[in-house]
Structures are given as C-alpha cells and as structure tokens.
Amino acid sequence: MGRKVTLSTCSLNQWSLDFDGNLERITRSIEIAKSHGAKYRLGSELEICGFGCADHFFESDTLLHSFQVLRKLLESPLTEDIICDVGMPIMHHNVRYNCRVLFLNRKILLIRPKLMMANTGNYRELRWFAPWKQSGYVEEYFLPKMIQEVTGQDVVPIGDCVLSTKDTCLGSEMCQELWSPCSPHIHMGQDGVEIFTNASASHHELRKADQRVHLIQSATTKSGGIYLYSNHRGCDGERVYYDGCSLVAINGDVVAQGSQFSLNDVEVVTATLDLEDVRSYRGELCQPQTGNQVKSLPRIKVDFSLSSYDDVYLPTHRPIEWSFHSAPEEISLGPACWLWDYLRRSGQAGFLLPLSGGVDSSSTACIVYSMCVLLCQAVENGNSRILEDVRAVVSDGSYVPEDPKELCSRLLTTCYMSSENSSESTRSRAKQLANQIGSTHLSFNIDMAVKGILGIFSLVTGRRPQFRVNGGSHRENLALQNVQARVRMLLAYLFAQLSLWGRGQSGGLLVLGSANVDESLTGYFTKYDCSSADINPIGGISKNDLKDFLLYCVERFQLTALRSILEAPPTAELEPLSDGQVSQTDEADMGMTYSELSVIGRLRKISRCGPFSMFCKLIHMWKEAVSPSEVAQKVKHFFRMYSMNRHKMTTVTPSYHAESYSPDDNRFDLRPFLYNVGWGWQFRSIDQQVQQMSTSQPAEDRPRPQ
Template sequence: MGRKVTLATCSLNQWALDFEGNLERILKSIEIAKAHGAKYRLGPELEICGYGCADHFYESDTLLHSFQVLRKLLESPVTQDIICDVGMPIMHHNVRYNCRILFLNRKILLIRPKMQMANDGNYREMRWFSPWNQLRQVEEYFLPRMIQEVTGQDTVPFGDCVLSTKDTCIGTEMCAELWKPRSPHIQMGLDGVEIFTNSSASHHELRKADQRVNLVKSATTKSGGIYLYANQRGCDGDRVYYDGCAMVAINGDIVAQGEQFSLNDVEVITATLDLEDVRSYRGENCQPNMESEPKTCHRVKVDFSLSSGDDIYLPTHQPVTWNYHTPEEEISLGPACWLWDYLRRSGQAGFLLPLSGGVDSSSTACIVHSMCVLLCQAIEDGSEYHSLCLNVGKQSSFSPQDCNTAQLIIITLF
C-alpha cells in the first residue's frame, strides 16, 4: 500500500465581506491543488468572510452569507474527491466561534473551533469570538437547513477532534495556537497525529517570518510529523498587511515555501511527502520519550485515503533553505504591497505624493517606487494586474514599459 501523500496549502488575498470574490478565490485554489494531485487543501483563517470583518462579526448576516458560500463550495464539482479545509465563523449554542470546516464529497466531516485566541497587539479576537475550552470534548452541531439539503446530515462533530483517514491522521491548529506554550500539536503528536495544519491571518512585522519558520520547524523537530501552514495575504479589512509565507515542513525541515510579498491573489504550494518518513523519524528519535495521553483525541473516521497504491515511483519533496528577505527588503516590499492592495480596494484613482525633500516624503516616494516595480513585474509575468491597473488609472492606453513610467502615471496623472 502506498504511503506517499500530496498536500496543498495556500495564501489567499481575501477581502472582508467580499463573499463572491472570496468564493471565487477559494475555488481557484482548490482547482490548482487538484491539478497538482493534492488530496488535501488547506486555506487561511476565516477565508470565507475575511478575517478583518471587525464588528460585522456581530451581525447575523455575516454568518448567513458564510453558510451560503459554504453551500456553494459543497455543491461545486471542483471540491469533489479532495478534503477541503475552509474557515468561517459559526454560532454554536448561541456562542460565536472562529472555526475550521473540513468536508469531502458534499459531506461535512467535522467542525473544529479555535481554542486559543489572539488578543494582543493588533488582534482583538475575544471581542467577537469565544475560545473552545473543552479539551478533547466533542459535541453535536445542528446544521442549518440550507446545508442539510446538500449534505443530508442533521448534525456533525463540533469540538476538539482530529480526522482519521484510511492511511493517516490529521490534526488542526489555528494561527495563535502555534505561538502559545500549550500548542495543540504537542498533545496531538503524542497521540499519533501525523499531519498538522495551521490556518492563519498573521500580519507582517519586521523579521516575523523568521519566527514563523522557527516555530514550524520546532513543532516537527520535537516529535516528527508533517506541518502545513496557510496564511492570509493583503490588507483585508484592517490597517495591517498579511504577508503570506505559506509553507510545508516535515521532521524539522522546510520542503516547500510560498512567497512573502506578492501581488498574486491566489498562491498554492503543494508537496509530496512519504508518511513512512514520519514513522521512521518517530521510531528512531521519539519512541523512548513518547508517552500515552491520559485522554486521547476524538477521531472522526472517513473512508478516504490521501495516498494511493501506485505511488511507489512518485518523487518526494526534499528540504529547501528558506529564502529570507533582508530587513531593508522587508521595509521596502511590505508597505509597497499594502499600498497597491489599498489602492485597488478603495477604488481611488491614485496617490497624491507631496515632496518636501525631507526624509518622510523621500521614504514614501521610495516605497511607491517599490510598489511600481512589483506591479510592472507582475504585468511582465502575465498576471491579471495589467487590467486592474487600467481600472485604477482610468487610462485605456496605459501600458508601462518600466517602473518609472508606472510611478509617474500612478502618482501624477490622477
């Protein structure tokens, strides 16, 4: 029997309350994942409604429209024959939770609420959501009728549980849970979970990518396993910039790296890995120290395999060296990506850049120039940003040959 699995994770540029656009980008990411042979697709945190909905999370319409998008995902032929892991808010027993929903072939497998919240710095999750604090406990969640009509299910498991396929076991973390002292992957790994996933909305901060990589590598170095990390991209509805950095790791090594600063709305990275590598690693390095969990994970069984019997010659991804940006590059690229994202979301014609000759205006001009360099590179690579730039600029003949031309048009002609 085969033991090689192909997994996909992604960075999506989701917009707060842009339900139609968010659905389109989710479906596109699933389509790309399937085209690369993936049997599991992971997306960023709250990708259906957008992470930055703020007090709109209080509104019942936000929950309603999220379920309408979920129904369309369940009905779509694109989502067939692949386990899809999507994020949205859900109210259970009149309490609002930040959740992951795992589904396969028009059936919801489980709903996993976030257990440890991000509630410092730029984050105020406790304002809108409650943490699920019932360790290892699972309840029944009664699905709304619009979902029952598609799935034929009245209830689904809701709580701290993991997914057990015919060939492996998958456990979920969400964003801040990776950063906390009692990360769920610790207990899950001790209980035999082999694949860990993390859906994040982690904003850009200087040198923060180093911390993410170190945390993911550490999580799989201690007790082995495969780790998928997905992240939001763009400025969503907030004033911060989410910088992607999707990655896949195994046994302490990064094997696939997504871009940190990119103008692409949808980026999917896939990796083919051997489950036997996880089992061999644990048998050699962790067996003497493995302990039995006093209360095991609740396993939701699904009659589905991530691997196949004819994968013996399928090449696996090998460790790569993470390509870190220098601090100077981060300072240049992060604000530049935010400027472009803000410009096209706001629908404004361009930027007014008064130049006094001081350090502030000079620095701003450099960042705008960096934005134009990224935009011209995206156009040169054949992405959709040429048409987007035309819409922003209102210039039917706009076709920049270099970043200086683009900067002149974006700043002065609007």
C-alpha cells in the first residue's frame, strides 16, 4: 500500500572539533538506523563539528574540516538508500549559517539554514551565525570542489523549503525554532507537510525536559503530523550538559523515547508510523477556510519513497507514557554523566575532593559515586567503549569494574583538612561517608601551614591578627578565615598532582569544587579557596535541591551517613569553636536562609528584578512571615553582598549549569562586576515605599507602642 514510514532520530555524544570521533559516531548511527529499516536518519544540531565550537566557528579550518567529513559521509556505502540529515556550518555569500545538509545516494538534496537564532542565556548564536534571509526563500549554493567531485553537482538549493518524496512531504526546523511563537512547523503543517524534523542542541536544566516534550506534543496536537526530535548528548567541552531525550511523536502522542541521561555515545530511536493516521487526523483540521490562505513553501522533488509498497503487515508504534525524572534523579544522573565526559576526555586519572562533612561537598562525593554506579551498569550491559575508557583512566588494560564502591576507590580521593577550628563531628561525618562510597580518604591538619603564613605576616608587620572572639576587628576575623580556606586550596592541588605519585601510580587528579549556586549569588565563599577547582558539578544547583538529592541518595544508594550530614547546620568552621562546638553557621553569616536566597536568585535573574521591584514582589510573597521593613532589610542586605562580591564570579570554577538563575559571569549572566554598593537611589525608593506603607496602614493594623 505504501503508507507506512520507518524513521530514525538519534542522540550522539559529539565533542567540539573532534572530527574523527564525530564522524565515527555519525556513521555508526546511520548503520544502526539502516539496520532497523529506516529510510530517513536525523542527527543533532551542528553534529559534524560539535555545537560548542564558539569562536572556532570564525576559523576557516572548522568549515574546511566539516566539508571533509561531509565528503566521507557522501562516499560511504552506508549512506546509500537512506536520506541522511546532518548538521554543520556553511558559508554562503561570505555569511556563516547554521545548517542542515540533507543528502541521498551521493546527491545533496537541500541545505536548510536556521531561521531563528538562540541568543539568550547560554547561547550566543548571533555572534557566529546569521539567520536565513526570510521564510520560503531559496537560492543556489555553489558547492566546494571537493563535494562536486563526489556528487557531480555544481549548485544545490539553500534556503527555507521542504522535501517532497513520492509518498509524503518532509520539512525541517531547528532547536530554537520549536520554542518560537511562530514556529516553522505551523506554516509547514498548513501547507501539507506531514513529517517535521528538529535537530537540536538543548541543554539540561532541572525540571526542563517536560517543557520540551510538551512543546512537541502540542505542535502535533494542533495540526497533526509526525515529529522527529534529535538532541545532542554530552558536555561537548562546555559547562552545559546536553541530555538527549530524542523522540518520535505523532498527532500529539509520543511513540518512541530515547533516554534523557546515558553514557552511551550513540543512541538511535526508530519508529514505524502510518501516514494515513496523519491524513485522517487532519481531515477536519486542514479544510480550507475563508481568509486563511497559506503561501506554499518551495518544494524539492525527490525520486525516493520513505515507505515500501507492500507494508500491510508492518507493525506501527503505539503511544507511550513519557517517564520524567524527579529533580533528585536529574542531579544524580546529569552531573554524573558530565563528570565522566570531562574525566575521560581530560586524560586525568580521577578526582580529588576536599570533603568537609557538609551538604555541599557530600553532594559532590555522591555525584561521583553515582557516576561509578552508572559505569558499572554500562560495563555489565556490555558497553565495550565504556570499559575501554575506564581502563584508560585507571591505567589498567585488564581491569573490569564490577563494584561501584571499588571503582570509586580508584577514581575518587577525598581529603578532610582540619584546623583548630574544626569539630570532631564534621571529621567523623566525612570519614563515615568516604567509607560508605569507597573513596580513598585522607585526613590531615593544616594548622602548621596556617601558622607559618601568619608568622611571615607578623615578622614583616610586627602585628598579629586576632579572631573576633579574642578581641579582633571584623577585618582581622575575615582575614584569618580566608587564610585557612586558601591554604586548603593549595593543599588540594598539591595532593591532586602528587597523591597518585605518592602511591606509586601514574597520572594526576582533577580537583572538584563544591560551592552551590546560592553561595555564588552572594559571594559567600573565599576567592581562591577550596571552592576554586578544576570543575564543580554542583555550582548550578541550589542548597534546597542538594538536600533533596542527599535524601534520595540515602534511599537509592543506602548511604546512611548522609542522615547526620543533613541534620547538621551548614558551617564553614573557620572561626574558633565554643566549648568544642561549632559557633559559626552559614545562614547566620549570610544574614538569610538558603530558601530565601533561592527565591531572591530567581527574582534577580529570571524575573529581572532590581532592588525596588524585588522588594515590591517580596512584600506580597513573604507577607505572612515578614514585615515590609524586614523585607526591605533583607533585599538591601542581599544587594550589598551581591555587589560587593560580584567580582568573585570572574574567577568562579566552571560549573555544571543546572539552574536558570545561575550567576555565572560573562557566560550565562552578563552583569557588571563593579558596582556602587550603596545603591543610593534604589534603596531610598525602597525606604520611601516602606514609609508610605506604614503611614497608609489602617490605624487598627498599626503596631501598638509597648
């Protein structure tokens, strides 16, 4: 009958400028798609060169090598009798475009440039690419000689048009275009296009996957059709992690789903669908209506069928229920996959983590342990590439990881760096957690190094600073805390470089940081202390989410040591103890709770609030618990701390991006780092509003004098 089509989409772990590896993964995905009977294969955005090339897109080498990879794909017998849709940069009339290249049997059918650029948050596409000139516009593109030699074509169409095969019509949109209020699939659907494809590089954020899936379901619910979505996977050399989630949907239903987080470099999702289901669904929706004339898109006719003539016995895929991960599961999986990508590609032999026994460093340790669990599962499932990479990291060609705890002992070194201000309880909690996850644990005292540095200062100045409890000033107290924190950073890097050498093993370790996103907002950490590291898997995650994650780890991994860690108040332990007990807490130092900080962070970044508008929102959000004058005090305190410490963001450790209110400087959050910390006009506006509210308050509601 010729009405059922088999289509494949994929998630590939591509790496910027890794043309050999990228070609191998693309080729493997085509091979898998063909083995499943697919006649069309969709890959992710800019998959040939990698999405995260950034300013390498300006280099002619990137364009040249992309075309060289395209030539190898065109020449490969694997690409015969299947429409291949790959992503790469193309320069046309001296303008650079982010493009899809669709080809079949050594002929390029179409080059489709991106119409709408992603240019907010983590994305700067307009820096490197131009949007295509206009909807429905097509020109001729003169192929480079190396491609002409293979295809025999001098020119091919470039622009916004669709492919018309013998049995259906197929149109492309790319990543950001799905999120646009005027997405191309709307016009294409009205013009009779039955199969929509989307090549994407959409990064992971906590609780974001459902938005993506619902957009695709909505797209095909409104006008019917088949939707193929391909998303990039892996870290690609950046702070963001691309989480896959490739899928196939029809008429509002998801029928095939790829994994959101996976260590597999290549995942292909294939579905067989009936075109008549689309046509029946559209029977009423697409009847011509007066005044609703649609301008037809240019069509490229292709002498090829996506369906087979005799397909009556070919089963079609049925709707499935999408399984979304909870936020703690996302924290367990996303940063773990990101860490593994970074470790195996860095050439290092593992991680070193300063483990304080608090929520933040314990969360980082648990993410590494989760990574080890994923690696052992992958090897058990027969993933030979993972086994090869693990053996390379541990420098043991015969090693087979079977137990996550044993693997963690090889990949993670934790160290508790105590001082005279450290409590026995934090030391015990750190040791207990290290024992349960299996990390190689070190414990040593830093007082000798701290006293040596302070001795140099005293020798030069003739003065010795004192803690506040011993009569010292605020400046002295802060300096004494900072010197302890910075000594820990120096020792962390020393042990990262030489601890394996000390054990007679080869290689060095990557230092892991563990400052959460809320502390970064206020700058509640010492510049160049042990929060300064090579990478930080929790730098984009809130304290509240980290606590939920640790509760999840108690149940998921049976890490009972985390219970006492969760019960303890967060503390830096940089001031003297009181009767052997901690007297300093993070929330007291910051002047607000972590829960309050999360709300303030979202208002600052996501709602784009300055001091006055933040105050106006919070007096309603917090009216049950906090008075307007107290709200004003908290807002002003936050902005003073934020502006005083904003400079710290210029040196913050590269962190896994997981929250849309991350303060990551000049990467995600483009705000200054030098402020007038007085905020004179803004704070006066708040004070005037508080005064106005107090005088306009009904007499019976005003506070009575005591």
